[in-house]
Amino acid sequence: MKKFRFALALALTAFVPQGFAQDVQPIDGIAAIVDEDVILQSELDRAVRNITTQYGDRADQLPPVPVLRRQVLERLILVQLQTARAKSTGVRVGEEEIDAALAAIARQNNLTPDQLRQQLAADGLSFSEFRASLSDELAIQRLRQRFAQSSIVVSDGEVDAALANQASGTQYQLANILVALPNGATPEQIATAQDKIDGIKALLDRGEMDFQAAAVRYSDGPNALEGGDLGWRSADEIPSAFTNVVGGMQAGQVIGPVRGPSGFQLLQLRDMRDAAGSGASQNVTQYQASHILVRGDDAAAKARIDALRARVGAGEDFAAVARDGSDDTVTSGQGGDLGWFVHEAFGPQFGDQVSALQDGEVSAPFRSQAGWHIVQRTGTRQTDVGAENRRNQMREMIGQRKLEDEWNRFLREMRSEAYIDIRPAAGVAGVTDGS
Structure with missing residues (x-):
């Protein structure tokens, strides 16, 4: 079975959840009841088989089977509890987030999303179960992030002391x-x-x-x-x-x-x-710029961005045009101001456009995944970001x-x-x- 590398803080690398098996076997009993849910014996069996397969000719390093089954079952129990807690506290994972995670997995394995789906099918894996398990992992990651935000505080004094003692x-x-x-x-x-x-x-x-x-x-x-x-x-x-x-x-x-x-x-x-x-100095170029965004990639979106660029070219104030016509709800109220940022902050394509401009110059319309943009560069500076x-x-x-x-x-x-x-x-x- 091809092993996919998950780019997720909580990706489970030691076992495959229910539905990640090459074969489907009839339910033959309940391994554990966890609050109002269950872990099936077949699910535990598949997870244990995956562990032994991973160890291959090093199987002698594994503990006795009953101990191994206990270790794997404990992992399944904790996953079940975390998923249930995430749902009960209102954590929701959108379809777009799952799509993005699937695309990331595909990229990490040098596959397109379609090739990933085909590889899963070739390995006998259910795409729907794969997607559902990924949704659970994202929910657990979100639960952990919320826990960190509400429970973990690091003071400036702690940072100062740690840097001094480093x-x-x-x-x-x-x-x-x-x-x-x-x-x-x-x-x-x-x-x-x-x-x-x-x-x-x-x-x-x-x-x-x-x-x-x-x-x-x-x-x-x-x-x-x-x-x-x-x-x-x-x-x-x-x-x-x-x-x-x-x-x-x-x-x-x-x-x-x-x-x-x-x-x-x-x-x-x-x-x-x-x-x-x-601890070395890290001098980087930062840019200050404003942009106007028109969402979409069809002819109508292109016509809108061309019209907005024409207004700027005719002498209208860039900020006024951004407030009037930009689809970026975050920056339009500030005249499209993006503040100071480094080249890669909004993606390499956007950064290439900004770096090619002179201060005060306005770009021609260009397209990114977000839609059509025009950008006005207003400043550049060299900044030592090492200390920060x-x-x-x-x-x-x-x-x-x-x-x-x-x-x-x-x-x-x-x-x-x-x-x-x-x-x-x-x-x-x-x-x-x-x-």
């Missing part, structure tokens, strides 16, 4: 193993988790298992089936429990266990790289670190509050019916 541009490739603890864990649960993480660390210390295999087999983290991979991170994106020690680690070294908000963790430093240069970019990047790093902790806590709370009944048909290990 010793280098080094980035770290990390992996972790998590032994999770429930909210309000009892002393017995804490002791059991401590014994488990200590046992995993002992296996690693004796060389009986490498870190990636141990993460796949034992970790409770959402990245377990990816070998615990956390990707490349700067010091400001590393979990706070490890920030002070990771700089002194060697590649391959494992530290921990350390208890954090989610439970006990082991952290491995896989590699380091120099990301220096982020560094602050924005640091603010985003701090925000992402906070969001990761808070979002995981939110998911744990959401799962603990839900009615979840895992049925014997699921064939999973380590769970009991009803939660």
Whole structure:
């Protein structure tokens, strides 16, 4: 099966949701009840098969089947809960957004949208189910964005302190193993988790298992089936429990266990790289311009834009013509003013038109995906955006670190509050019916 690369913050890379299978099998039971919805056994079976197919000749790295089924079922449960929460809080995904996401997937795989549809059909995948799953992923992404906007605050003081303490541009490739603890864990649960993480660390210390295999087999983290991979991170994106020690680690070294908000963790430093240069000056050309937009690409739209260009050419004030005739409701009230922007801000085609003008000059009509434009360039300047970019990047790093902790806590709370009944048909290990 061809694997498509999703350009979505929450794209699910480790399993294929219901309907993403090459074959359709009859429903043979319920694996779990999640509030008012269900996860079918056939859905769980397909997701597990996809995992084993991805691992291929490395299947020996996977945990025993009952444990693997538990890991995959937990992912399905969380997806179900997030989708339901998104819908209940008014998150809606429009058809145009889904179309844009499908076009992005096609581009990333060097396909046209029609070729993507044909490839899905050739692989035996239902396009309607593919589209529905994509809609769910977009809804979850929107839910996460709303959560971040309402829950995550990064102050200027935090940014200032982080920039002052930034010793280098080094980035770290990390992996972790998590032994999770429930909210309000009892002393017995804490002791059991401590014994488990200590046992995993002992296996690693004796060389009986490498870190990636141990993460796949034992970790409770959402990245377990990816070998615990956390990707490349700067010091400001590393979990706070490890920030002070990771700089002194060697590649391959494992530290921990350390208890954090989610439970006990082991952290491995896989590699380091120099990301220096982020503090250099970044001089860019910015343009100041106004535009008039006529939406549409038919003869009538072309006639309108020509008429508006003729009025400007006859001496009418550009801003007055924009207020009177532009279809851009955002800028028409300001006479079409776009403010200061860089070349790529409104797409390369628009930027090429503006950069070809002299200050004060008005373009001939030209077409973009939005419709027909005429542009008047009113100024240019060279600006060092390095300092601003560094602050924005640091603010985003701090925000992402906070969001990761808070979002995981939110998911744990959401799962603990839900009615979840895992049925014997699921064939999973380590769970009991009803939660």
